Amino acid sequence: MKKVEKSNEKESLLIDKEGINVITGKEAVVKSLIAEGVDLIFGYPGGAIMPVYDALYDYQDQIKHILTRHEQGATHAAQGYARVSGKVGVCIATSGPGATNLITGIADAQIDSTPMVCITGQVASHLLGTDAFQETDVVGISMPVTKWNVQVTRAEDIPGAIAKAFYIAKSGRPGPVLVDITKDAQFGEVDFQYKKCTNVRSYVPQPKVKLEAIQAAADLINNAKKPYILFGHGVLLGDAKEEFKTFVEKTGIPSAWTIMGLSALPTDHYLNVGMLGMHGNYGPNLLTNECDVLIAIGMRFDDRVTGDVSRYASQAKVIHLELDHAEIDKIIKADVAVVGNCKTSLQLITEAVKEGTHEEWLQKFRDCDEEENQKVINEELHPSDDKMISMGEVINLVSEASNGQATIVTDVGQHQMVAQRYYNYKRWRSNVTSGGLGTMGFALPAAIGAKFAQSENQVIAVIGDGGFQMTIQELGTIFQTKIDIKILILNNEFLGMVRQWQDLFFDKRYSSTEMVNPDFQTIARGYAIESNKVTERENLAAAVKEFVNHKGSYLLEVLVGKENNVFPMIPTGASVSEIRLD
């Protein structure tokens, strides 16, 4: 027999006999979340979800609700929470505009494989399809950007739908799911018996790794002269920290990361050769077209990584370790596809490969590094005195002051590329960014979620002046919850990445990219967030130290070079080997 907590005795319609536990649908939502181990949700109330909020009132000791200032903020916060904890992020919103405001975050979570459960209120079932007040077909709208979604119109279906939602969000390749619950279902009654979902018959989240594929992969690796590892988000999602490190170290293979794979191997690891893609490092891109065996682990050959696919690693045999079979051969044809969780497949391959070193091959990456240092990095990290502060030198100082131990949450644009290039990530799962969707406005709310998931770690949000103003209202969430977020605004008074493209590819015609910004310190003051603004290099180091060591939230704005470009760069349509250093 289910025992009812004291605090909700009044609310619960418990009929305490014959094991029947009748409660309202709204309470069933909350109890289902508790049964899934949820103790924190992000959301925003409104008409159609009010019953659930009413039920939450009775369970405040078990579920903490963070009121964001916009539903989009709730989704990004849930994503930030999920990304650093590996747990499912939960957000909740009302019907109509509340639900549509979730869509950007859901799309972001879908393309970046982030486990998230979104619960939306919906108009009463008899009003469905009638253009009722705040009615929108959120199941239809969210279908292309959810891993799964469902509409619930009866209270009795609520526990089952939520159980399935959590199972699907977290298992296999994770993703966002949405459960839309009509208002009458929230008010209805259900005999509440929660059963966790452990399988869905049409869904195989963990395909069994085939041993023939392991052997074929190991054979290629054992005979390779210039093997090369590309690692992505799958290593982090697969929780394969040790398995991946062991594989890399046993084989001695140079390894490069996608921006979603960053922090799966420490930045300063001797076999970590750097960043792939459009603004990645010189060697990792250039040498993609020189390796003989390419080992892609938990990555999906995004176009920002590959450049022109017809001239991408065509000389190499490709081994693709990937959980999602639909990614195999989607962009780059695999000679050996190892479908399955990389935590398992890496372990098996590690057993089957010989120990190795590839000093000569590794030296090629070092030589490229030297060239990149001379042409790009030295100037970026230590600009000459007559130049304005660069983003790179700020990140470098932040990295030193935080000893590479902070969780870095980035927004989208130039600062994102610079932060990932120059921060010395030492901690597993310490990079949170919007990779696939490139959602400006992601960082501030995502940082809030990341901080709630790991209060012990410092969270630094690195944001441009453009992206900051897309979700600036979440300063209110920081203010109300009193959490400790460090906000670094790299202000170039431009939408920098777009301006860079206009500079390089549109004859410097700066169409609508210049920003006249408010005084961010005045805004911070309104939210009681301490702040500082640096315009001169001589004040930078001390300001960064104070920023990092401050107790409580802090906003540091640094005025950086207005027209600085991020290099290296692979122009759109070019091959990885055509990467430009200037």
Add this chain to the structure above:
Amino acid sequence: MEKKEFTISVFTEDQIGLLNRVSIIFTRRHINIESITASESEVKGVHRYTIVVNDAEDLVIKVVAQLDKQVEIVKSFYHETSEIVYQEIALYKLATSLIAAGGEAEKIVRKHNARFLSFDTEFTVIEKTGHKEETQRLFDELEPYGILEFVRSGRVAITKPMKEFAAYLAEIEIASAN
């Protein structure tokens, strides 16, 4: 890659909105669905969509993989036309006077082995099953006499390879439970 006709069979759970999820996958890749038919399959509770497309095989392979990965899609297959036995049905509404006169129109209907489905004093409905070319040929021949209404179904297809869907389902059920 050369465009060809492919028949895609999608076996799904019985779930509201799933057709939308299926069609989105085609829409995203800008693939035109030539025809689509849905019905319950030989396995109770499992529905089968038969979708005909005209596109490059490598694209069709990717679409089938995307279909396959949807949570409530049990399994998807694609086949070339030579690997399936398929059929379509077409209905033609003609003025009864045209048939009653015992003229050319009647001869055409007989020649095509079409079936009289319904008579009325004013109109007659004729049914013809066959491949699209066959139902189209009848249409083309009747058209000069005046067709009041015409409708053709989507394709239904049975595959020639002998492995039964139930066997796949059993494999997937085992794999999904692991």
